[in-house]
Amino acid sequence: MPSDGLPKNLEPLAAGDPATIGPYVLSGKLGSGGMGTVYLGSTPEKNHQVAIKVIRPELAFDEQTRARFRDEMENARKVASFCTAKVLDHGTFENRPYMVTEYIAGTALAEHIAENGPLDSSTLHGFALGVAAALAAIHRTGLVHRDLKPANVLLSISGPRVIDFGIARAMNTATNHTQTGIVMGSPGWMAPEQLLEEKVTTSADIFAWGCLVAFAGSGTHPFGNGDAMTLGKRVLFAEPRLTGLAPPLDRLVARALAKEPGRRPTAQDLLLELAGGEDTSNPNDMVSHALHQSWRPNLPPMPPGPPGMPHPGHQTMTGMRHPAPGQYQAAPPMPPPAHQTGNFTHQAHQQHPGHPPQNGPGQAHPAQAQHPAATGPIPMVPPPEQQQQQRAPQPYVPPVPPPPHRPASPGKRRGVFWGLVIGGAVLLLSTLLVIVLALNGQLSGQGSSDGAGDGKPGTTAPPEDAVPPAEGADKNEPPSAGADGAYVSPDGTVRYQIDKAHCVDELAGRSSTNGKYCVIEMKLENLGEQAIDFDAALQQMVTSERRWRQAMSPTSTEGTDPLWSTIEPGTAAAGRLVFVLAADEDPDSLELYHHPDEDSTRADLLTVEE
Incomplete structure (x- = not known):
């Protein structure tokens, strides 16, 4: 502001x-x-x-x-x-x-995740609690929200706010102001019963709550990316991929995403378990107290408004701690989506198809273009600029061991600097020892058995907060290219050729970032018998800092590359992957997935042309 x-x-x-x-x-x-x-x-x-x-x-x-x-x-x-x-x-x-x-001064969850990555575990708990409290209040009036999604939840200084009742409906009303046969809601955030046009109850909002919390905690949608039909199919038949959720959220989100409405908890159940209160407790006081303990949104400090105008951060719930100046570090953001406010989409001058059109009363939200075949906005989940837990530029993910570190080429890793310092110190000491021995006449016939070469540059252990690979990533075997420089998938059905890797400060078709864009030009050859739909959301990069970055969804221009069309058996397709890295990071390797259920193929980027 x-x-x-x-x-x-x-x-x-x-x-x-x-x-x-x-x-x-x-x-x-x-x-x-x-x-x-x-x-x-x-x-x-x-x-x-x-x-x-x-x-x-x-x-x-x-x-x-x-x-x-x-x-x-x-x-x-x-x-x-x-x-x-x-x-x-x-x-x-x-x-x-x-x-x-x-007017609520805040940031839509979709925009926050795109710019800052997932919420840390404490803030995530407060987020889940605040949204559950809002749903409990909505459901107590006999309403079903029906459109709970990242654009309709604002992260304010005082807590999360659920907005936009544009398609909310009373459970006991037959009123319908939409066309018959049109499914109301946003694909990817609708419960199975909404997709099947069955009776919609408050349980549908609970399913959306589960998707929302999973997205906020990991930066990725639990059912992946895709168009309306793809996401709908996954919601109906696939199991969600849940990562980065601490207890009790892991258990509550899994229950909320049950296919059968009757197996999901109620909003009141969620509220009581997350806040630790009793049925007789005053819900406002209970939630306010719980949020006071856990709500730490990574929002920039807001300067005072004009004279006579209250500070935006004080317009909502009381009893919240406000961030001290400089408490939250700015993260290198992903390109922010277009903005919209209210129930009416506002398209910014630059459109980014990977971001969902959002609605909400009088707030700043991300937006996206409409898909011609969809019945509602397509929730291409914005790929997060991942951040480490407790460090704004990195994502919170569960701490598991990262893949083994491999020697680096000069100029590629900051770790090389410290390796050279240590190696240089050992060399200097060895040289001094040789000189001293020579001066004392003791060098004759003696060879150095000293293991001075043990301190190899680039072999320092990865930092403890390194972000782990996705499930299925190869953690043991280093990448091994064939004679032609290509990499073949473990199941032998795909050959990847990495042609070029380069990083730039700005990229046509994408908005500016505090970090840098890294573009990978590649070709995929289908050696198998099944068609392949290459999904950007599955592709990951390992950086020189041992962090894992998720590929961005292609823009409308990038989406015309053959790589993003169905790749039939016996054919090849070229295109490019785009990642956002922090300014101090460089590309190290890729983890490429041609199917979410198959093991990844690791491709080294240190030897690729820049």
């Missing part, structure tokens, strides 16, 4: 935008989309910031749009403001309904 107290993504009012809506003075535009526009405004009395949603002029007389807007407003007003955005006012402006909600 700039020093003037306005959000960084706020657009200035255009010629066709109003200066005021009702009694509210507008400061700028937060977002817009197919149904309407969200503005940032201020209250006339105390100059408090608010978010104002208003229907687009051309839809002012569309009864279906107006009915959906009324439903959203009524549903939002039913829910206690605890862990949600409070509805403050509503009215009509030039025959266009509008709704006023509190």
Whole structure:
């Protein structure tokens, strides 16, 4: 947030935008989309910031749009403001309904993960608790949210907030303002019963909670990446891949992702177990106390707003600790997705197809393009700039031993420096000893049996906080290229040729990063009998710092490379993988997967042309 107290993504009012809506003075535009526009405004009395949603002029007389807007407003007003955005006012402006909600200064989970990587274990517990508390409040009113996803949860100073009741429905109503046969929700974040168009209950929100917590804890979707059909198939028939979750979240998330709704816990069950309270406890006090102990969002300190305006971090729950200046280090972010606010998608000037279109009342969110074959936004999960636990630039992952370290080429690893220092010191001492012995006439006939060569450069152990490989990565065998420089997969069905590896500060089609982009130009040859769909989400890079980085989803331009089309048996396809690395890292090797159930193929990058 700039020093003037306005959000960084706020657009200035255009010629066709109003200066005021009702009694509210507008400061700028937060977002817009197919149904309407969200503005940032201020209250006339105390100059408090608010978010104002208003229907687009051309839809002012569309009864279906107006009915959906009324439903959203009524549903939002039913829910206690605890862990949600409070509805403050509503009215009509030039025959266009509008709704006023509190403006929450925060970052959508999707954007935070894309820029900073997964949440650490303590913050993750607070996140899971806060979202469960919000769902419990929603469900107590008889509503089902139906669209819980990373864009609809904001990470504020005071805790997570669940937003956007645009498609929420009462469990006992037959009201339907959408077309028959259209599945409402976001692919990848919908429960099996939603996909099958069966009766949707509060259990559907619990399934989404499980996906959300797994995503927040690992930076990857538990059912992987893909289009609507691929994700839907996995949700229905595949088991989730759960990593990086500490107890009790590992057990609770596994239960929440049960295929059968009746086997999932309720929001109240989750709330009580995570907060450690009793059924008779006051839920607000119980959650507030628990969040006070665990909520540590990696959000940048927010400067004071204009005179007379409260600090955004104090608009929500009380009793929270605020981060001290400099407490959270800035991480080299992944390219941030486009921004959107409110229930209406706002496409930024640069579109990144790997990020989901998101909705929420008056907040800054990531967005994405619509897929023509999908019934809703496609949740291509933003690949995280991974970070280590307790260190902002690295991801939290379970501590297991990393693969063995291999000798490095000069200039490729920082560890070489210390290896040379140690080796140089040994050499210097040996030289001095030789000189002393020679001067004393004791050198004749003596050879050095000293193991001075033991301190080989680059053989220092990886740091204790090194990020481990994905399950199935080869941890023992070093990469071994064939005579042609290619690598064949363990099952013999794929040959990889790494043609070029280079790193750049900026990359066309992607936004700037505090780190650097590393581009791998490669070719995949299908030697087997089954077609291959190469998935960027499965591909990993090991860096010179022994960290594991996940490949980014291809942009629309990169997605035209043959590598991202189905590769039939007997054919080959070329393309490129893109990774984001910290400024002090260099590429070391790749772990390539042609199928999630097969072992990886390790490819050395130290000998590849730059």
